[in-house]
Amino acid sequence: MRINNFLMDRRSVRDFKKNRNVNSEILDQIKIILKELEKEYSEGGFEFKLYENGENIYDGLEGLAGYSGVMVESPHYIAVDLKDKDDKTVIFSAYYMEKLVTKLIELELDTCWVSVYDVDKSKRKELFGDSTNEINFILAFGYPKRGNPLIKKPFSERMGVEELVYDKVLEKRITLEYLEQRGLADTFYYLRFAPSIKNRQPWRFIVTEDKVHLLVKYEEGKNPPLIDAGIAMYYFEALQELQGTRHKWSLLDGFIHEGNTNYKYIAEYQL
Structure with a gap:
């Protein structure tokens, strides 16, 4: 598979x-x-x-x-x-x-x-x-019940790669051309289809010269969505294996605050 x-x-x-x-x-x-x-x-x-x-x-x-x-x-x-x-x-x-x-x-x-x-x-x-x-x-x-093939399955819209991935800092959007140059375009394209609670896609990724940092977005007064973070980490590693890379995430700690929006650092991945 x-x-x-x-x-x-x-x-x-x-x-x-x-x-x-x-x-x-x-x-x-x-x-x-x-x-x-x-x-x-x-x-x-x-x-x-x-x-x-x-x-x-x-x-x-x-x-x-x-x-x-x-x-x-x-x-x-x-x-x-x-x-x-x-x-x-x-x-x-x-x-x-x-x-x-x-x-x-x-x-x-x-x-x-x-x-x-x-x-x-x-x-x-x-x-x-x-x-x-x-x-x-x-x-x-x-085993699932057999559905009616004439009924279209529901589809959840997903955020684009440019909305989830940033270039060195959260304030700078990344380009697909740059991700292609780094060999990361396919990984992030498919990763956005990973499941998350209520399909909120709280992950944010910062690509640096030699690492990818994973953060999760959450609201003031709420807990960071750690479950979603773990799911994203699994699929990122699995997708990178398709590219011939078998590195593992290393956990981080730290926070970024922007108004009422918070970001928690989760992990870094060595490129």
Whole structure:
């Protein structure tokens, strides 16, 4: 699976087949994948938990989570359980949750992120188990219902590359010609299709002579969207691999304030 084509076609599925569970052999493969991803992130700040009986999770969250109070019903769910609330843990839990999405797609399954952040913590403990620490997001997965081919799928408009990427400072817009010269044009073209909460695309990138800096935009009084940052980091690295570059992000810290708009530095990528 080429990650650029995947991003172009990526859609969250909210309607899964109720009468078709994922068979035990594939669930066993998923369990192996979960352990491999946890091992890959060697710092151990989070743990994946597979809930095979999705009916219990759905019944417990109906009216409390999902989209406009409508819970996404699927045969199975995967939760990411945070062992601490450090920014690094939150960022990389999202990074690996989205990497998990690509692994499930390769198994011909579809997925949908579901926020349970606003669900009472005692309710979350009841549903996910007393041994859990902090579960804010779960991943619904299964086989999608077949849609009507005559109905056009909804499409979310995306910001252009020039609105997301800057030349050395936030005040200076970058040109596509310059990105082409640096071998970054394709990466940023496809990266803008990466998912973000409510498709807000809060990422901002500053390209310098030898690095790319990732920042996220957020409003005064709100928390920086660290989940969106982790997702963008994963896809940026994956897209760069298509260009033959296998570097990794290094986390940063710092803030920029412009009126009521704030930007948090997230990470830098060595070119």
